[in-house]
Every structure is written in C-alpha cells, then in structure tokens.
Amino acid sequence: MRRGKSPASAGHAGQLTRRAAAGAIASAGLIAATGLTLGSAIQAPPASAAIKNGNYDLVPRQVADGVWFVEGAREYFTQDNGGDIVNCVLIETDAGMVIIDTGVSLKYGQALRQAAASLSGLGIAASFNTHHHPDHWFGNQVFADRPIYALGETASLARAEGDGFSDGMYRLLGNWMRGTETTPPTQTITSSSITIGGRIFVLYPLSGHTGADLALLDKKTGTLITGDLAFYERAPTTPHADLPKWYEALDALAAVEAALIIPGHGPEDRDGQSLEQTRTYLTWLETGLKQAAAEGLDMVEIMEETLLPDAFKNLGAMPQEFHRSVSHLYPAIERQAMPLSNL
Numbered sequence: 001m002r003r004g005k006s007p008a009s010a011g012h013a014g015q016l017t018r019r020a021a022a023g024a025i026a027s028a029g030l031i032a033a034t035g036l037t038l039g040s041a042i043q044a045p046p047a048s049a050a051i052k053n054g055n056y057d058l059v060p061r062q063v064a065d066g067v068w069f070v071e072g073a074r075e076y077f078t079q080d081n082g083g084d085i086v087n088c089v090l091i092e093t094d095a096g097m098v099i100i101d102t103g104v105s106l107k108y109g110q111a112l113r114q115a116a117a118s119l120s121g122l123g124i125a126a127s128f129n130t131h132h133h134p135d136h137w138f139g140n141q142v143f144a145d146r147p148i149y150a151l152g153e154t155a156s157l158a159r160a161e162g163d164g165f166s167d168g169m170y171r172l173l174g175n176w177m178r179g180t181e182t183t184p185p186t187q188t189i190t191s192s193s194i195t196i197g198g199r200i201f202v203l204y205p206l207s208g209h210t211g212a213d214l215a216l217l218d219k220k221t222g223t224l225i226t227g228d229l230a231f232y233e234r235a236p237t238t239p240h241a242d243l244p245k246w247y248e249a250l251d252a253l254a255a256v257e258a259a260l261i262i263p264g265h266g267p268e269d270r271d272g273q274s275l276e277q278t279r280t281y282l283t284w285l286e287t288g289l290k291q292a293a294a295e296g297l298d299m300v301e302i303m304e305e306t307l308l309p310d311a312f313k314n315l316g317a318m319p320q321e322f323h324r325s326v327s328h329l330y331p332a333i334e335r336q337a338m339p340l341s342n343l
C-alpha cells in the first residue's frame with residue numbers, strides 16, 4: 001500500500017476525495033435525510049462503559065413493560081471499556097428472563113446474569129444470539145444451563161470462527177477475557193416465532209451485517225431487537241458486510257413498524273431513526289468508495305483525505321470505524337472498478 005504521495009498527487013487526491021464524499025451525499029439526496037433530523041436525535045452524551053473497580057457494573061434500563069437493556073459504550077474494544085460496547089436485552093417472561101445477546105466475556109456474562117437476577121427471581125428461561133460477532137455471544141457459557149437459540153448459520157459461523165475471535169479478543173482485552181471459553185449457541189431456530197413463558201417473540205432471519213442476522217420482535221410491547229443490523233449514534237461495523245443484503249434487511253425491519261427499536265449498539269430508538277441512520281451511513285460509504293475507486297484512489301488516500309459529513313463525524317467510534325470499513329470494503333469495490341478503468 002502506498003504510504004506517501006507526491007505534492008502534486010496529494011492535492012489532486014485530496015480534492016477528488018473531498019469532492020467524492022460531498023458528491024456522494026448530494027447525488028443520493030441524502031443531506032435532507034441526515035442533517036437536522038439525525039442531529040436532533042443526539043440528545044445524550046455517548047454512554048461510557050459501566051466499569052467499577054475492574055468489574056462490569058451493569059445497570060439495566062427499563063424501556064418497555066418487562067423489557068430492559070444494558071447499553072454498551074459507543075466505542076471500539078479497549079482495555080478501558082473492558083469490551084463493554086454492546087447492547088444486551090433482558091425480557092421478563094413467566095418462565096424467567098430471556099436474554100438477547102450475552103456480551104463479550106465470561107466476566108461480562110456473569111455480570112449480566114446478576115443483573116437479570118436483580119430484576120426477576122425466576123432465573124433465566126433462555127438466551128438468543130443475534131449473530132456470530134464475539135461481543136454478542138462470548139458470555140454464553142454463563143447461560144449454557146438453559147437453551148441458547150440462534151440461526152443455524154450463526155451457530156456454524158460461531159463454531160468455525162470462535163477460536164479466531166477468541167484470540168483477537170484476548171489480544172484486545174487481556175484480563176477482561178480470563179476464563180472465557182467459546183460456547184456456541186445450542187438451539188437452531190427453525191420457526192418464525194417462539195413463545196417462551198407466555199411471551200411471543202417473532203423471529204426475523206435476515207443477513208447483511210453478517211451471513212446470518214436475527215432480529216426479534218417482542219409481540220407484547222412492539223419492541224424490535226435488531227442486533228447489529230441497526231446501529232444508532234455509533235458507527236456501523238462492516239467486517240462481514242454484504243451491503244445489498246443489509247439494505248434489504250433494513251427494509252424488512254422498517255416494515256415491522258415497531259414501537260421501539262433496540263439496536264445492537266447505541267441508545268433505544270422510538271421513531272425508526274436508527275434504521276435510517278444506518279442506511280444513510282452505509283449508502284454514503286458505498287457511494288463514496290465506488291467514486292474513489294473510479295478516481296483510482298488508494299485506501300490511505302481515502303482514509304487521510306475524506307471529510308466525514310456532519311451527520312456522521314460525531315458517531316461513536318469515529319473515525320476509526322470509517323477507517324476499518326475502508327479496509328473491509330474497498331478491496332472488493334476496487335476490483336469491481338478495475339475493468340472499467342482499463343477501458
């Protein structure tokens with residue numbers, strides 16, 4: 001990868017990249033969709049990790065009847081946040097608590113189970129994993145005495161990639177991961193809904209953020225739990241993204257017209273803005289990268305020269321997540337653009 005550039009190409013590339021970014025937004029008609037609406041949605045400062053004396057200190061926030069969630073820091077994994085960056089949802093049923101996503105580690109899972117016990121004396125009824133990214137299921141071993149549901153493809157991916165993820169998490173988080181053993185989900189979802197302790201969950205098998213993404217609707221309250229198909233006030237992650245499928249999934253989730261959305265990362269959303277923000281960001285990203293490929297820019301030029309629009313520059317984990325997305329997505333986009341540039 002080229003690290004330096006001549007003074008002449010620096011100005012040229014910077015100009016092109018800035019123009020590409022602005023052009024992408026304008027040509028897709030996205031300024032109106034992002035600007036004031038999304039700006040006004042940023043009411044609270046980004047959540048910080050719930051850490052006290054080297055332990056997770058999870059305090060569930062009730063957002064609907066019998067529905068709580070713990071919001072992770074709107075950050076990337078660091079030693080300071082202990083990997084407490086993900087949202088986990090707790091839903092009360094007559095058979096005990098249903099847990100949706102179990103967090104990043106054994107230690108986190110233990111804190112989550114303790115938090116669930118503080119809300120209900122009935123114990124845990126079951127857990128779900130929305131997808132195979134480690135921050136969403138590495139707490140599973142704490143919940144392994146009860147069924148852990150996931151899409152079949154998620155279970156396969158967890159088994160195939162769990163050890164690799166584990167190595168990465170230990171490198172990033174060190175002691176926070178102590179004792180964590182990858183424990184893939186145990187039950188494969190085969191139906192479009194499931195009733196647990198009298199509470200009905202509608203299940204949406206989708207994909208796009210990864211090869212298999214589960215969303216769940218709590219029928220009683222109209223609460224939609226999206227996993228990482230939706231991010232809110234936190235930049236989306238894209239290591240396994242298939243963007244056309246992700247847009248389709250966002251369409252499907254919007255059609256649910258949920259009363260409340262709990263995204264995979266970021267605060268709860270009562271008006272669908274999380275879906276819109278995720279779509280707008282991904283569209284901007286894809287359009288900008290395609291334009292950069294057509295202009296022949298390299299990844300370093302894009303990372304260094306792109307000006308993040310106001311609607312995105314204050315999202316959690318920026319600009320790092322943008323840089324990561326360039327490295328995830330650009331090689332394939334660049335390959336697609338190549339035949340055209342040779343004409």
Ligand SMILES: [Zn+2]
Nearest residue numbers: 131133209228
């Ligand atoms: Zn994810």
